[in-house]
Amino acid sequence: MLESEKKILRINMNDLSVKWEEVKDEWKHLGGRGLTSTIISEEVPALCEPLGPYNKLIIAPGLVTGSTAPSTGRLSVGAKSPLTNGIKEANAGGRTPQKLARAGVKAVIIEGHRKDKNKWYNIIIKKDNAEIVEANEYHNMGNYELIKQLWEKYGSKPGIIGSGIAGQMLLQGAGIFGNNVENSDPGRFAGRGGLGAVMGSKGIVAIITDDSDGGVIKPVNEEKFKSATAALKEALIEHPVTGKNGGLQNYGTNVLMNVLNEAGSLPAKNWTLGYVEHAVKISGEATHERIDLAVEKFGDQTNAQYAHACNPGCVMKCSMIVVDKDSGKEVLSPLEYESAWSLGNNTMIHTYEDVVELNRICNDIGLDTIEAGNALAVAMDAGALEFGDGPAAIKALKGVAEDTPMGRIIGSGAVTTGRVFGSNRVAHVKGQSMPAYDPRPIRGIGVTYATNPMGGDHTAGYTIAAEILGIKGEVTDPRAIDKAGLSRAFQETTAFLDSSGYCLFTAFAILDVDAGFAGLVDSYAAIMGEEFTVDDVTKFGRKILNLERAFNKAAGMTNADDRLPEFMKTEPLPPHNVVFDVTDEELDAVHNSL
Amino acid sequence: MEIKVKVFANLRDLVPVKPALGEAIVLDMESNSTVLDVMKKINLSRNDVAIILINGVHHPPEHIIAEGTSISLFSPVGGG
Numbered sequence: 239m240l241e242s243e244k245k246i247l248r249i250n251m252n253d254l255s256v257k258w259e260e261v262k263d264e265w266k267h268l269g270g271r272g273l274t275s276t277i278i279s280e281e282v283p284a285l286c287e288p289l290g291p292y293n294k295l296i297i298a299p300g301l302v303t304g305s306t307a308p309s310t311g312r313l314s315v316g317a318k319s320p321l322t323n324g325i326k327e328a329n330a331g332g333r334t335p336q337k338l339a340r341a342g343v344k345a346v347i348i349e350g351h352r353k354d355k356n357k358w359y360n361i362i363i364k365k366d367n368a369e370i371v372e373a374n375e376y377h378n379m380g381n382y383e384l385i386k387q388l389w390e391k392y393g394s395k396p397g398i399i400g401s402g403i404a405g406q407m408l409l410q411g412a413g414i415f416g417n418n419v420e421n422s423d424p425g426r427f428a429g430r431g432g433l434g435a436v437m438g439s440k441g442i443v444a445i446i447t448d449d450s451d452g453g454v455i456k457p458v459n460e461e462k463f464k465s466a467t468a469a470l471k472e473a474l475i476e477h478p479v480t481g482k483n484g485g486l487q488n489y490g491t492n493v494l495m496n497v498l499n500e501a502g503s504l505p506a507k508n509w510t511l512g513y514v515e516h517a518v519k520i521s522g523e524a525t526h527e528r529i530d531l532a533v534e535k536f537g538d539q540t541n542a543q544y545a546h547a548c549n550p551g552c553v554m555k556c557s558m559i560v561v562d563k564d565s566g567k568e569v570l571s572p573l574e575y576e577s578a579w580s581l582g583n584n585t586m587i588h589t590y591e592d593v594v595e596l597n598r599i600c601n602d603i604g605l606d607t608i609e610a611g612n613a614l615a616v617a618m619d620a621g622a623l624e625f626g627d628g629p630a631a632i633k634a635l636k637g638v639a640e641d642t643p644m645g646r647i648i649g650s651g652a653v654t655t656g657r658v659f660g661s662n663r664v665a666h667v668k669g670q671s672m673p674a675y676d677p678r679p680i681r682g683i684g685v686t687y688a689t690n691p692m693g694g695d696h697t698a699g700y701t702i703a704a705e706i707l708g709i710k711g712e713v714t715d716p717r718a719i720d721k722a723g724l725s726r727a728f729q730e731t732t733a734f735l736d737s738s739g740y741c742l743f744t745a746f747a748i749l750d751v752d753a754g755f756a757g758l759v760d761s762y763a764a765i766m767g768e769e770f771t772v773d774d775v776t777k778f779g780r781k782i783l784n785l786e787r788a789f790n791k792a793a794g795m796t797n798a799d800d801r802l803p804e805f806m807k808t809e810p811l812p813p814h815n816v817v818f819d820v821t822d823e824e825l826d827a828v829h830n831s832l
Numbered sequence: 833m834e835i836k837v838k839v840f841a842n843l844r845d846l847v848p849v850k851p852a853l854g855e856a857i858v859l860d861m862e863s864n865s866t867v868l869d870v871m872k873k874i875n876l877s878r879n880d881v882a883i884i885l886i887n888g889v890h891h892p893p894e895h896i897i898a899e900g901t902s903i904s905l906f907s908p909v910g911g912g
């Protein structure tokens with residue numbers, strides 16, 4: 239199947255109808271985030287209530303997703319966010335992205351509200367065929383059990399994404415979960431911005447995608463595609479970060495825990511410390527060691543594994559399977575850096591098993607781990623829980639599914655938790671809490687947090703690659719870098735990557751290896767059979783960012799929303815003892831075209 | 833002079849004796865030694881090491897270290 243043969247699947251919950259539409263000319267060259275943000279800009283009233291009938295949930299695989307190109311199994315989910323009240327794109331891997339593309343779906347648009355709030359639905363998607371089916375028996379079911387049951391019921395090894403209990407409760411910390419390749423864990427999350435609640439508000443428990451009648455996405459220009467993907471693959475495999483036995487394969491994203499800690503930039507104790515000795519206990523190296531031990535002890539009786547792919551066809555494989563150390567049985571896949579940081583280091587819970595349990599609860603009930611960990615840390619900071627008390631945090635988080643007041647508060651995110659407990663020490667931008675990099679010592683990422691359209695988000699412009707990790711040249715003094723220019727360049731490139739369906743982590747290799755970058759861009763052009771060069775990347779990204787910022791403006795945001803919280807400008811972070819000192823003028827200069 | 837060095841990620845498997853997680857290797861170095869001298873002493877080449885942090889600040893391999901310095905070394909890493 240060619241990319242251009244895919245269709246738009248429009249699902250209307252008002253009358254429970256489904257419609258396949260031809261793709262409009264203006265949408266033809268778009269995929270992933272480029273498409274979700276364009277559709278939202280065109281079809282969602284900026285001032286609408288995010289959990290009301292006029293908001294729409296858009297789900298789009300990347301443009302290259304579903305082809306044979308490496309590491310392209312990514313999905314964008316977009317809507318107006320109940321957390322930020324602005325535009326949102328959240329990105330995930332898992333089984334669904336490629337299946338959706340191969341079932342011929344360019345994007346799913348879910349609109350309207352069901353009439354009967356007591357009714358819950360699943361959506362079944364196959365090639366040229368979609369159905370809305372009643373699903374009350376799955377409402378309020380934990381995600382581990384849910385994916386198990388749906389996997390058995392629909393024999394095709396489907397992709398499954400869904401709202402989770404938290405999303406069905408319309409909590410703002412709810413993410414959209416996705417099953418992993420083996421269907422053993424619902425841990426592939428389009429986590430941020432409360433999109434699980436948008437799906438829940440539409441009355442949808444799960445979307446089940448079966449591509450058996452579909453086919454691989456073929457490029458228009460096969461020759462070009464072949465050589466381009468070969469060049470890219472070589473760059474990914476040869477690069478010491480993304481390649482075989484590299485940092486990502488051996489330790490996962492959580493290899494960053496020790497780097498950020500040793501750099502004095504790892505937020506701890508609700509953003510009051512930049513270094514804590516015990517962080518190492520929940521680092522990627524700790525996971526690696528535990529996996530080695532389990533394999534040694536249980537041999538082929540355990541599926542403990544690193545260098546695990548979150549979707550078929552990824553060559554970088556940053557995922558892993560974490561097992562119980564006494565039984566060798568799988569307990570979590572994956573344990574990501576941001577999750578281990580938020581649920582562990584930021585709460586001062588450095589007991590590995592407790593962090594894994596907290597993450598598993600988030601996966602089971604459908605909570606964004608970053609938001610949940612920040613909310614717990616804010617509650618601890620305010621005295622409602624004790625820092626470092628793993629069992630108490632586990633109880634609080636379990637309270638979400640049990641509908642306890644504490645559960646509802648934590649599930650509603652860090653800002654709400656701060657309001658309830660009377661704390662204004664909440665690390666957030668636009669209502670979305672910040673991830674695992676303190677912007678006081680690392681100012682470029684602070685510029686990204688402040689100015690990207692999504693709120694406190696690191697992926698939107700990952701300046702850490704240059705500021706800390708030395709990708710694209712040597713790091714000397716990160717404080718000397720032109721932060722605004724750096725963040726702008728990263729934000730533009732990212733908006734393109736998120737639209738292509740390529741995993742963001744390709745950036746580690748392609749920013750270092752020019753032939754890899756050219757290969758990635760050429761493969762994108764070859765899929766469409768049209769001209770698109772490296773020079774077009776930032777222009778494309780800029781266009782998407784402008785659309786997103788225009789939506790936010792129409793939704794009521796101003797430059798005042800592109801700011802970090804006050805305490806980051808007044809409370810120095812040890813050990814460097816610095817505050818965030820990028821001026822408002824510098825922040826406003828990032829997107830001065832709009 | 834005595835200095836301390838912590839190694840992370842793939843470097844733990846390259847040094848002569850694998851240290852416990854987070855444990856520093858204590859070394860006796862000549863005064864005026866560089867980070868590169870320290871790396872050589874524990875079997876690490878310039879290419880093995882991508883990130884050198886001293887007191888949380890990046891430094892080049894040629895940096896001359898003082899008595900009591902604590903160095904953290906990393907192989908190439910990425911994530912997010």
Ligand code: SF4
Nearest residue numbers: 548552554555556741
């Ligand atoms: S690098 Fe990691 S997150 Fe990216 S596609 Fe591969 S396994 Fe998934």
